[in-house]
Amino acid sequence: MIHLEIDGRAITARPGQTILEAAEGAGIRIPTLCHLKGLSPWGSCRICLVEIANWNGRLVPACATQVQEGMRVVATSPRLTELRRRVLELLFAERNHICAICVSSGHCELQDLACELGMEVVRVPYRFPGLALDASHGKFVYDPNRCVLCGRCVRACSEVEGAMTWGFSGRGIHTTVEPDLGGPWGSAETCTECGKCLEACPVGALVERGKATAEQEKEPQLLAQLTERRPRA
Amino acid sequence: MPKVKVATIWFSGCSGCHMSFLDLDERLVELAQKVDIVYSPVVDIKEFPDGVELTLVEGAVGNSDHREMLLEIRKKTKLLVAFGDCAVTGNVPSMRNPLPREEVLRSVYGEGEIPGLEEGEVPKLLPQALPLSMVVPVDGFIHGCPPPADRIWRFLQRLLSGESPTLVGEDLRFG
Numbered sequence: 291m292i293h294l295e296i297d298g299r300a301i302t303a304r305p306g307q308t309i310l311e312a313a314e315g316a317g318i319r320i321p322t323l324c325h326l327k328g329l330s331p332w333g334s335c336r337i338c339l340v341e342i343a344n345w346n347g348r349l350v351p352a353c354a355t356q357v358q359e360g361m362r363v364v365a366t367s368p369r370l371t372e373l374r375r376r377v378l379e380l381l382f383a384e385r386n387h388i389c390a391i392c393v394s395s396g397h398c399e400l401q402d403l404a405c406e407l408g409m410e411v412v413r414v415p416y417r418f419p420g421l422a423l424d425a426s427h428g429k430f431v432y433d434p435n436r437c438v439l440c441g442r443c444v445r446a447c448s449e450v451e452g453a454m455t456w457g458f459s460g461r462g463i464h465t466t467v468e469p470d471l472g473g474p475w476g477s478a479e480t481c482t483e484c485g486k487c488l489e490a491c492p493v494g495a496l497v498e499r500g501k502a503t504a505e506q507e508k509e510p511q512l513l514a515q516l517t518e519r520r521p522r523a
Numbered sequence: 524m525p526k527v528k529v530a531t532i533w534f535s536g537c538s539g540c541h542m543s544f545l546d547l548d549e550r551l552v553e554l555a556q557k558v559d560i561v562y563s564p565v566v567d568i569k570e571f572p573d574g575v576e577l578t579l580v581e582g583a584v585g586n587s588d589h590r591e592m593l594l595e596i597r598k599k600t601k602l603l604v605a606f607g608d609c610a611v612t613g614n615v616p617s618m619r620n621p622l623p624r625e626e627v628l629r630s631v632y633g634e635g636e637i638p639g640l641e642e643g644e645v646p647k648l649l650p651q652a653l654p655l656s657m658v659v660p661v662d663g664f665i666h667g668c669p670p671p672a673d674r675i676w677r678f679l680q681r682l683l684s685g686e687s688p689t690l691v692g693e694d695l696r697f698g
Contacts (some may be wrong), residue, residue: 389698
C-alpha cells in the first residue's frame with residue numbers, strides 16, 4: 291500500500307491508483323470535466339488540478355497522476371479554486387455557451403462547475419466563434435459551439451465502441467472534434483449509431499435530435515458500466 | 524433611516540429580468556419601505572439621476588445608446604449590478620456576434636435603408652453584443668435567464684443588510 295496525505299488527512303491507496311481515485315476513496319471531492327470513469331485518463335481540461343506540497347507546490351492533474359509514497363497533496367485551497375475558476379472561464383469564453391437556449395441546461399457538467407467553483411463572471415473576452423452545427427445524422431446532432439474539447443466522445447468511440455468515428459482535427463484554438471476525418475456526421479461510414487459519444491459528452495455538444503431546451507439528460511455512468519463487464523483493450 | 528436610491532435599466536434583452544423582479548410580488552411592498560426606485564422602465568423619469576446607490580442593468584450592450592448610457596450610469600452609481608444572463612455573459616443577444624453586423628441587419632430589414640447601420644434616429648448597432656463587464660467595471664452579478672424572483676430577493680436582502688451580495692452555489696446557475 292502507498293501512504294499519502296490529501297488535505298492533511300492520512301490516506302492509503304493501491305499502487306497505480308491516481309490521486310483522484312485515492313481522493314474519491316477517502317470522500318474528498320476534486321472537480322473534474324474531461325475525466326470519465328470507464329475511459330482512459332486524459333488530463334487535458336485542468337479542472338482537477340491539485341498541488342503537491344512536497345514537490346515545491348507543483349500543480350498536477352489529479353486524474354492522470356499516480357499516487358506516490360509520502361506525497362502531500364493539497365486538493366482544496368483558495369489558490370486551486372482560483373486556478374480552476376480561471377480554467378473554467380477560458381472554457382466558457384472559447385465557444386458559444388448559451389445556457390438559456392441549450393438542450394442540456396440543467397443537466398450540464400460545465401454549468402454545474404460554474405456553480406461549484408463560484409464563477410460569477412468570465413474575466414477574459416469571449417471569442418464568439420462562428421461554428422456550423424451538424425444536423426446531418428438521423429438520430430443525433432453535433433453542435434461544436436457547445437464543445438469543450440474534453441475528448442470524452444473520442445475516447446468512448448475508440449476505447450469502448452471501437453468504431454473510431456470521432457477524432458480531433460486542427461491545432462490549438464482551431465481544434466475541433468470531427469466524425470470520419472471531417473465531413474457531415476450523417477455520411478460517416480464508421481458510425482454505428484450506438485450513442486456512446488452522446489452519453490459521454492458532458493455538455494450539449496452531442497445531443498439527440500428533437501430535444502428542446504433543458505430536455506437532454508445523459509447517462510455518462512453507462513461507459514463505466516459497459517467497460518466493467520469486459521476486459522479493456 | 525433614509526431610503527436607498529435604486530435604479531433599474533433595460534438594454535439588449537427581453538425585459539424578462541424585470542418581469543422576474545415584479546414577481547417579487549408582496550415582497551415589493553417590503554422593498555418599497557427600504558428603497559426608492561429613482562429610475563426604471565417601470566417609473567416615469569426621463570433623466571438618470573446623480574447619487575444612485577444601486578443600479579440593476581438588464582441586457583447586453585448592443586448599440587451605441589446602451590454603451591453611452593452604461594458609461595453614464597457607471598459615473599452616477601455606487602454599485603452597478605449585471606442583472607440576468609444577458610448582462611453577465613451576453614447570452615441570447617450575443618448569438619449574432621459571430622456574424623457581420625451588416626449581414627444581421629440586412630437579414631432583418633432586407634434591401635434599402637437600414638436603421639441602425641449608421642448613427643441616426645435609431646442608435647448604431649455595435650459589432651457585437653457584449654456583457655457589461657467588457658465595457659465597465661461591474662460590482663455584482665445575478666445569474667439566470669431570467670433570474671428567479673427568490674434569487675433576486677436573496678441578492679437584494681444581503682445587499683440591503685450590508686453584507687456582500689455575492690451569490691453562491693445553485694444561485695450561480697446560468698440559464
